[in-house]
Amino acid sequence: xxEFERYLLNRIxxxxxxxxxxxxxxxxxxxxxxxxxxxxKPEDVIAVMxxxxxxxxGGAGFPTGMKWxxxxxxxxxxxxxxxxVNADESEPGTCKDRVLMxxxxxxxxxxxxxxxxxxxxxxxxxxxxxxxxxxxxxxxxAIDEARAAxxxxxxxxxxxxxxxLWMHKGAGAYICGEETGLMxxxxxxxxxxxxxxxxxxxxxxxxxPTTVNNVETIFNxxxxxxxxxxxxxxxxxxxxxxxFLCGISGHxxxxxxxxxPFGLTARQILEEVAGGVWKGRKLKAFFPGGxxxxxxxxxAIDVVMxxxxxxxxxxxxxxxxxxxxxxxxxIPQVMDVTLRFYDHESCGQCSQCREGTQWLHQxxxxxxxxxxxxxxxxxxxxxxxxxxxxxxICALADAAAIPTLAAVKHFRSDFEQCIExxxxxxxxxHAPAPELQGAH
Amino acid sequence: MSQPTTPxxxxxxxxxxxxxxxxxxxxxxxxxxxxxxxxxxVDVPMYCYHPGLTPVGSCRICQVEVAAAPGQPSRVVAACRxxxxxxxxxxxxxxxxxxxxxxxxEFLLKNHPLDCPICDKAGECDLQDYSxxxxxxxxxxxxxxxxxxxxKSLGDVIVLDEERCILCSRCVRFFQDVTHKPxxxxxxxxxxxxxxxxxxxxxxxxxxxxLADICPVGALTLKPFRFQARVWNLSxxxxxxxxxxxxxSITVEALRGKEVKRFRPRFNAQVNQYWMCDTGRFAYAPVxxxxxxxxxxxxxxxxxxxxxxxxxLELVEVEPALAEAxxxxxxxxxxLVLLSPFATQEEARAALELCATLGVAAxxxxxxxxxxxxxxxxxxxxxxxxxxxxxxxxxxVEPAQARVELAQARAALxxxxxxxxxxxxxxxxKLPAELRxxxxxxxxxxLPALDVAVGAPTHVEKSGQWLNIDGHVGVLxxxxxPPAGVGPLERTLRELRAAxxxxxxTR
Numbered sequence: 001x002x003e004f005e006r007y008l009l010n011r012i013x014x015x016x017x018x019x020x021x022x023x024x025x026x027x028x029x030x031x032x033x034x035x036x037x038x039x040x041k042p043e044d045v046i047a048v049m050x051x052x053x054x055x056x057x058g059g060a061g062f063p064t065g066m067k068w069x070x071x072x073x074x075x076x077x078x079x080x081x082x083x084x085v086n087a088d089e090s091e092p093g094t095c096k097d098r099v100l101m102x103x104x105x106x107x108x109x110x111x112x113x114x115x116x117x118x119x120x121x122x123x124x125x126x127x128x129x130x131x132x133x134x135x136x137x138x139x140x141x142a143i144d145e146a147r148a149a150x151x152x153x154x155x156x157x158x159x160x161x162x163x164x165l166w167m168h169k170g171a172g173a174y175i176c177g178e179e180t181g182l183m184x185x186x187x188x189x190x191x192x193x194x195x196x197x198x199x200x201x202x203x204x205x206x207x208x209p210t211t212v213n214n215v216e217t218i219f220n221x222x223x224x225x226x227x228x229x230x231x232x233x234x235x236x237x238x239x240x241x242x243x244f245l246c247g248i249s250g251h252x253x254x255x256x257x258x259x260x261p262f263g264l265t266a267r268q269i270l271e272e273v274a275g276g277v278w279k280g281r282k283l284k285a286f287f288p289g290g291x292x293x294x295x296x297x298x299x300a301i302d303v304v305m306x307x308x309x310x311x312x313x314x315x316x317x318x319x320x321x322x323x324x325x326x327x328x329x330x331i332p333q334v335m336d337v338t339l340r341f342y343d344h345e346s347c348g349q350c351s352q353c354r355e356g357t358q359w360l361h362q363x364x365x366x367x368x369x370x371x372x373x374x375x376x377x378x379x380x381x382x383x384x385x386x387x388x389x390x391x392x393i394c395a396l397a398d399a400a401a402i403p404t405l406a407a408v409k410h411f412r413s414d415f416e417q418c419i420e421x422x423x424x425x426x427x428x429x430h431a432p433a434p435e436l437q438g439a440h
Numbered sequence: 441m442s443q444p445t446t447p448x449x450x451x452x453x454x455x456x457x458x459x460x461x462x463x464x465x466x467x468x469x470x471x472x473x474x475x476x477x478x479x480x481x482v483d484v485p486m487y488c489y490h491p492g493l494t495p496v497g498s499c500r501i502c503q504v505e506v507a508a509a510p511g512q513p514s515r516v517v518a519a520c521r522x523x524x525x526x527x528x529x530x531x532x533x534x535x536x537x538x539x540x541x542x543x544x545x546e547f548l549l550k551n552h553p554l555d556c557p558i559c560d561k562a563g564e565c566d567l568q569d570y571s572x573x574x575x576x577x578x579x580x581x582x583x584x585x586x587x588x589x590x591x592k593s594l595g596d597v598i599v600l601d602e603e604r605c606i607l608c609s610r611c612v613r614f615f616q617d618v619t620h621k622p623x624x625x626x627x628x629x630x631x632x633x634x635x636x637x638x639x640x641x642x643x644x645x646x647x648x649x650x651l652a653d654i655c656p657v658g659a660l661t662l663k664p665f666r667f668q669a670r671v672w673n674l675s676x677x678x679x680x681x682x683x684x685x686x687x688x689s690i691t692v693e694a695l696r697g698k699e700v701k702r703f704r705p706r707f708n709a710q711v712n713q714y715w716m717c718d719t720g721r722f723a724y725a726p727v728x729x730x731x732x733x734x735x736x737x738x739x740x741x742x743x744x745x746x747x748x749x750x751x752x753l754e755l756v757e758v759e760p761a762l763a764e765a766x767x768x769x770x771x772x773x774x775x776l777v778l779l780s781p782f783a784t785q786e787e788a789r790a791a792l793e794l795c796a797t798l799g800v801a802a803x804x805x806x807x808x809x810x811x812x813x814x815x816x817x818x819x820x821x822x823x824x825x826x827x828x829x830x831x832x833x834x835x836x837v838e839p840a841q842a843r844v845e846l847a848q849a850r851a852a853l854x855x856x857x858x859x860x861x862x863x864x865x866x867x868x869x870k871l872p873a874e875l876r877x878x879x880x881x882x883x884x885x886x887l888p889a890l891d892v893a894v895g896a897p898t899h900v901e902k903s904g905q906w907l908n909i910d911g912h913v914g915v916l917x918x919x920x921x922p923p924a925g926v927g928p929l930e931r932t933l934r935e936l937r938a939a940x941x942x943x944x945x946t947r
Contacts, residue, residue, distance in 0.1 A: 010581035129764035173629065190626070195497040266914045348607060349498035355547035362583035379580055386543030391516070393497060436584070 001272045004261045007223050008216075008243055012103035016137045019144040023106035026185065029151060031111045031222035036159045040225075045118035049221065049230035052369060057096075058086055058214030058292065059318045061240070061307040062219075070201035071119045071209050081209040082414030083115050083124035084186065084200075084245035085141075085218055088170050088177035091127055092291040092341055093321030096245035097215035099257045101128070101135035104219075109152065109165060109219035113292050115223055119140065119211055123164045127182050130172045135179040140167050172381035174345035178394045179212035181347065190390060192347050193394035216245055236262035238308035244320050248274045251326035260320075262306040266296075267306060280377020281326040283412070291338050291397030294406030295331075331411040332368035332418050335404065339364050342400035353397035356387040360404055368427070372419035380408050443853045459510070459529040467524040474502050474519035482532055485541065485570045487548075487656045488608040489520035493617050493715040497521030499608050501548070501570070503540045505531040516540045545575055551586040551631070552657070556580050561658030563671040567606065588634060594624075595642035597718060598651050598660050602634045605659035611651045618715060619647050619816065635659070641824030646814060649721040653704060654714070664722055665702055669695045678706065680906055681720035681900045682782060684812070685821040685906030688712035688720060692919035700727050700920060701901055710912050714776050717818045726858060727898045729883065731923055737884045742895035744925035746884055747763065753884060756931070758894055758925065765853075765878040765892040766939035769798060772851035772876060778842055778857025778863075779804040779834060780881075783824030783929070784904025784916060788825075790930035791855055794937045803897060804829045805862045806836030819909055822862075824899075828907035839863050843871075851876040856929065857898055860885050880932055896929045897922040904930075 011017050011026045023029070039140060050065030071081055085108070087207065089097040100108060112124040128136045137160030143165045144223065154162045169187055170176045176185040178193035183205050204210020220242060224232045233241050240262035246269060249255045266288065270276060277283050283298040287414040288305070294315035303313040310317040325334060339361035348354040360383060363376055381404075388401035408415065418424050455466040458473075460480050466478035468829025472495055477484045488499035505527040506522060509516035516536060525597045531537060545717040547569065552884075556562045588602035607626060614633065615623045623643050637643060643651075651660045674693040681688040681703065683900035689708035695701050703723065730740045737746035737753040745761030746753040749892070769775050777795050779788060781804050788802075797800040806823055825900045826836070837845075839862055846852055846868075852875060854860065860868060865885040871877070875889040884893035901922040 091764065101925070106592070175629075196517070197523075343631060344629070348628070348630045348633035349609075349624065351499050351501070351544050351547045354607065354631050354633065355550040359547070359550055359581060359583060366583070373582075386547065390502060391503070391543075 001264060001268050004243070005058050006243065006259050008245060008259045009104075009257075011097070011107070014101065017103050018105050018142065020106060020142070020149060023104070027352060028106050029110055031159060032110050032117070032151070035114055035117055036157050036161055039159070042118045042120055045114060045225060046344070047338060048225060048229050049118065049299060050226045051336075052218065052232040053229075053239070054220055054224060054232065055240060055256035055307060056214055057216035057220075057244060057319065059091070059292075059316075061317060061424055064213065067201075067211060067213070068115070068119050070199070071211060072202070074120050077209065079208045081119060082205045082211075083112060083119060083121045084179070084182060084210055084212045085112060085126040085215060085321070086177060086182055086212055087126055087135065087215045088132050088181065088182060089132070089215070089319075090174045090177050091319055091321060092338070093247060093249055093287060093323045094290050094319040095247045095321070096257050096319065096415075098135055099245070100137050100215055100219050101132065103138075105135075105139040106146065107219050107222065108139060108215055109142050109146050111221040112165055113151070113163055114221045115211070115213065115218055117161055119213070121163070123166060123232055125166050125168055125186055125205070127168045127170055127176070127186060130170045136167060136361065137318075143167065152341040159398045170269040173347075174341075175347040175394075175396060178396065181394065182212060183210065190347075191231065192349050193396075195393050205349060237306045239303075239308050240317075242402075246273070246305075247319070247321040248324070249321070250280050250286070250324035252276065252324050253278050254431075262307075264305050265302050266305055266322070267301045269322065270301065274322075276325070277324065279326070281328065282407040283324060283327045284327045284329050285331065285334075285402070287321070290313050290321040291323065291341065292316075292402060293318040294402050295334070295410060296406070297410040316402070328426060330368065330418075331407055331414040331423050332364060332372075332424055335364040335407050335428065336361070338367040338403055342396065346396055346400075347394075350386045350397065353392050353400070356383055356397060357400045359383055360400060362405075362436055365420055367415055368424055370421065370423035372415065372420060374416075374419060376419070377408055377415055379410060380404055382407075453725065454525045456524060458524050458526070458530060460530045461532055469524055471524070472520050473504070473506070473517075473522040473524050473528075474532065476524050476531065477504070477519060477532060484519050484532055485566065485574075486520060487566060489608060490610050490613075490654055491816050493518040493610060493654075495615040496609060499542055499548070499606065500544045503537060503544065505537045507535050507676065514860060516525050516704065533729065534623075542576065543919045544573055545571060546580070548606050549575070549579065550581050550583075551603070553585065555604070558583050558658075558667075559604065559658040560661045560666055560671075561604075561655070566656040591615040591640070593663075594637060594660075595644065595648060597648040597663055598643060599663055599666065599829060600635060600747070601659050601661070604657050605635055606657055607633050608656055609635075610656065610714060611660055614647075614650060614654060618650070619645060619732040621629070621645065633844045644820060646719060646812065647715065647816065649718045650705070650715050660700075661740070664724075669701045671739045675919070677900075677917045677919035679703075679900060679916055679919060680824070680908075681716060682722075682824045683717075683720040683818075684810075684820070684942075685819045685823055685826050685909040686712065686817050687824055687906055687912070687914035688716040688817060689914065690716060690720070692917075694900075694920045698920055700724050708912075710910070711908060711914075712817055715817060717814075717816070719812055719818060725881075727900045727920075732883065737893060738886050741882055741923050742884045742893055742926075743923035745894040747893070748891045749894075753886075753890065753893065756928070758935075761892050761894055762932070762936050762939050765894070765936055768851055768876045768878060769853065769936075770940060774798075775851035775853055775876075776800075776845055777802045777830065777836065777853045778855065778859065780854075780859035780862065781805060781807075781824060781825055781829065782859075782899060783855065783900065784899075784906060785825070785828045785832065785902045787856065787933065788829055788834060790933035790937075792832060792834075794940075796836070797937050797941050801834045801835070803837045803842075805839055805842055805859060807839055807862050808819060821909070824908075824914070825906040827909060827911055828905070832906065839867075843867055846871055846875065846877075849875060854879045855880065855896075855933070856880065857882055857896055860887075882931060894925040894932055896932065897926055901926070902928055 115314040176191035181191040343361040382399035388398040465480035693702040732740035877889040
C-alpha cells in the first residue's frame, strides 16, 4: 500500500482535540473565515463542492455538491431552509461519525456553518444517536464554545451571515437515520419515513427546503473549501474522491476506525490495515459497507473499495463499515442476527417490510437451529425479491433483502448443510439459540 | 334544495388527460393517481388509502405500473401516493403489477388470523375480497403467527382485535384529519406495532363508530353490532339519518329484510362525506320497538288502530277508527293540528290538504336544540325535516307551548312518528280527559285524553323526502316493511280527509 495524505483524523491525536483552543491551534475555523472574509458567494461554495466530487458518506454515495444545488432558488422561494446533519449512526458495523464527534466536534461545527452558508440555511439540526452520549456532549460543548466566540449565532465573524446550530438526541431507533424518518423525528413525531416525492430539498423539515447530510460528509466541507477541489480530487479514484473513514470490525487482528483513500482493495485493507484475519484463520466472508450491504464471499476479497467498483461486484460501498468473518463463522447465524436487527428496527409502515423482515428473520432463525426445510432457500429468495427494490417507502426493506439475497446466493451450500444435518455445524456448543415466539 | 349551477370555464376544475389501461381518462391533478383509476372505473385495491383521509402510501397494495409517457420505461408505484401528470400511462393489469400486489398481499396475510368464520367483517372485508380475487390458494409461511390481544376494548363503542389489524393507520388518521382530536396512535415498532389510544384511555367523542366503517379488516368492530348478523344476510336500503337536521346519508341494514341491525354512513359530498355521528348510528331503538302484546294497543308498536271504548283503548280496523276520528274533528271546529318534525314532505303535504279541509293551520313540534351539537356534523337540532316543513309553510311550536294549547283545545290531531315522545307522554297524560285527542304515531300511549290512535310507520318503513339544514334532499326508502295493518301516513291522512269531506278527497 503506497503512502497517502491523511486529513480527516490528523487533529484527533492532540490532547483536548475537542476544545476550541486546540482546534484553532490546528488551523480550525480558517475555512469559514475564508468563505466569509473573501467573501465567497454561496453559489461559489456549491460549485467548489461539486467540483471536488465529494460523495455522501452516509451510505448512498450521492454527490454532495449536487445535493446542495437541489435547494430551491432563494429569490423564488422565500421559505426558511435548513440543514439536518445525520449523526444517527446506527448501521451495524458503522462507528466512524462517533470518532469525529467525540474527538473533533469543531470540525463538524465548521462544516455545518459552511454548508448552511452555501445553502442559505438559517439553522442546522444535528440529530445524534441517543446512545452517543459523549458525542452529544462534545458537539454541544463545541457549539457553546463557538457561540461564545462569535462563530455560531448572529453575525458570524462580524459579517451579516447568521446561522444557528441545534442538537437533537434520538431515542435509539435505526429508522430515524433514514433522512425522512429523521426529519419526522426532529419535528417531534414518530420516526416514520415519508414517501418521496416530495424530496427534502422541496419539502423537508416543517415543509421547508432541507438538506440532510451525514456527519463525515459535512466534516469534509471545510477541508475542500480551504484547500481547494483540485487537492481533494487528487486523492482517491476519479469517481470517488478524497479519503473515507473505514470502520473495521469482526474477526481481524486490528479492528478500528481508519482513514483510507478510495481505491484500495479489500484485501489490502484486511491485510495491511486490519492486520489480517485473527488466530491465523482464513477469511470466509465480509460485509463491505455495513450489515445492509450484500455479504461477499472470501473470493471477492480483491474488490476495489470505491462506490462504483463495489457496486459492480454486486454489493455496496455503504458506510465503509467492513465486517470480516472468519472460516468458523456460521452464515445462517450471521443472517439470523442480521435479520433480527432489521425485524426489530422496521418502522412497520409498509406491509412488505413489517411482515417481510419478521418472516425472513423467523426463517433464518429456524434454519440456524437446524429446523430448516429444503424449500426454505427458494422461499427466502422469493420473499426478499417481494420486498425490494423500490417497493416500499424507504430502503429498510432493501437493507433486509439485499444481504438475504447475497447470503443465499454465495453461501447456499452452508444453508443446505445446515438443513441436511438438522443442526448448524458451526454453531457454538455453549449457547443454543432459543426458540422464537410469535410475539417477541 | 340548492340548485347546481352550470360551471363556467373558470371554476370548472382543470383536469388533465392520462391513460389508464389503454383508455384516455380525465384526472384531477389535485388527487392521487388511485382516484383517477377509481373514477374511470378501474378497480385498484386499497387498504391504507381512504378518499376521506390523507394518503400515507404504507400498505403498498395499490401498486400499479406507470410510465411518464407512451414508450417510456415503466415502474411500479403506489397509486395512492403518486401524483398524476399529463400523458402518464398507467397499467393496472400487467403481470408485474399483479405480481407486486400478490407479494404485498402475501405479506399482509402472513400474520393475519384465519378467523374469517367468526369475524364480523367477513363478507365486506377488503382483505378477504382481494385475497379471493388475487391471492394464492396456499400459504407459504410455516412460521408462528403473531399472538396479540384479540379483544381490546377501546371505549364504549369499539373493540380492537390486534391480530387482525393490518396497521393501515386509517383509524389513526381519522382522528387527525376528520375530528382533529387525535386519540389513536401506532405504538411499538415494526412487526410489534399495534394500534393504541394515548395512555390507554378509552376513546371519547361522538364519532367513534366511523372507525369500524373505515377499518378495511375486522380489527375494529362495533360493540353493539358484534356477532349480531352475518353481513351477507343484511339487506341494504338507501336512507337518511333521522337524529338531527344534518340528515346524513345512510344505509339502513336489516337482517333478512326484517330487523334493523345497523345504520352506516353513505358517501354524500354535500352533506356528510363518509361519516356520521354515533348518536345517529346507534339510533336503532326507535325503529326496532316490538309490537304491542296481542289484543292490546299499548306497550309497543300499534299495528292497526285503536279507539276508546268503555273498557279503555280497543283495537279496531283502521277504517272505523278513521270514521271515529272524522266524527271527532267534524264535531269540534278548529281542532289543533300538530305535525312531527319527522314528517316527510309527502306526509306534510297530505297534512296540509287535511288542514285546508278542516280550515286550520298546521304547525310542527320543534323541540329545543340538544347538547349534541358539534362543529362536524351534528347540528343539535332534533328536527330532521325542519327545512322542508318550514318551506311548506308550517310554523314551529315548542313542546311546552304546544301542551299549553292542547290543554285549552277541545279536539286535537297529532300526526307523525315520535310526536308523543317529543311532547313527552308523561305531560300528555295530564291533559284533561275532555280533550278529544286523535294520534297517528308509531305507538299509542296510555293517555286519558286519547280517543283514536292509528299506527304509523317509522322512517325506515316508509319512502319520502326530507330537506336537511342546507336544503339538500334526504331520501327515505322502505328498509323494513311496517307491521301488518300500518299503512303509509299520507294514505291515512288522505283517508281521514275523505271521511271528513267525501267530495273534496275525490278531486
